[in-house]
Amino acid sequence: MYLFTAFVLLVASLESAGAPEKPRYTVYRAPAAISVDGVVDEKEWGAAPLSADFADILGAKKPRPPFKTNVKMLFDDDFFYVAAMLEEPHVWGTLTNHDAVIFHDNDFEVFIDPDRDLLNYYELELNALNTTWDLRLTKPYRVSGKAIDSWEIAGLKTAVKIHGTLNDPTDVDKGWTLEIAIPWKALGEFAQTACPPQEGDLWPVNFSRVQWQTRIENGRYVKVEGKPEDNWTWGEQGEVNMHIPERWPLVKFSRETPPTSSKK
Secondary structure, three states: OHHHHHHHHHHHHHHHHOOOOOOEEEEEEOOOOOOOOOOOOOHHHHOOOEOOOOEEOOOOOOOOOOOOEEEEEEEOOOEEEEEEEEEOOOOOOOOOOOOOOHHHOOEEEEEEOOOOOOOOEEEEEEOOOOOEEEEEEOOOHHHOOOEEOOOOOOOOEEEEEEEOOOOOOOOOOOEEEEEEEEEHHHHHHHHOOOOOOOOOOEEEEEEEEEEOOEEEEOOEEEEOOOOOOEEEEOOOOOOOOOOOHHHOOEEEEOOOOOOOOOEO
């Protein structure tokens, strides 16, 4: 109880201090159902806004990442869709077991807090092998939150497309793209709000990319010992911790289909 109270007071103090305005993104209604195959150049994605480039999790105090990462989002009556484009000259992955700790590989991560209570939020990670780890947290780790790995996103669809070769150090790749379709039914289990969202609803959502430094040894990619991972995110966290949901950007849902502009 003490930790929970401390957490609530912390959030209240941040709000009263006037936290900086968060980036916002409009999630439009998909003009048609999306085939989840990892290919992100279909016409359905064409007009969806392109996010700002990801930056270091610590923000402007750190150099810009050397490789670009961007996302797009759409939704329909059944799914919340995410497309991600990751530049990467050497695409690799090792983990093949579902619910493994995927960020031990380079990965892409999704964080969603549907009811904006800063509790009961969702996390999804996947690597270039399309291996997934889905979990739910009842509260952030810093206030004794626990990951519920047994929770599964029933009906989840994910796919990865490698633009180059996987686990081949002899060439230079362009990167990898991915598509995710998260069923509203799964998000609605604990959302305590309408799913799919209503016009103008705001949800905290953030994305992270974990990137390890590697070297080539005996024809294989090997992580450089003693080097921590880089964390590149859509919304700045201010510290190396994605589990601060009050700092996640807000996305706004619109029942309209996307306008013709390609960036917002």
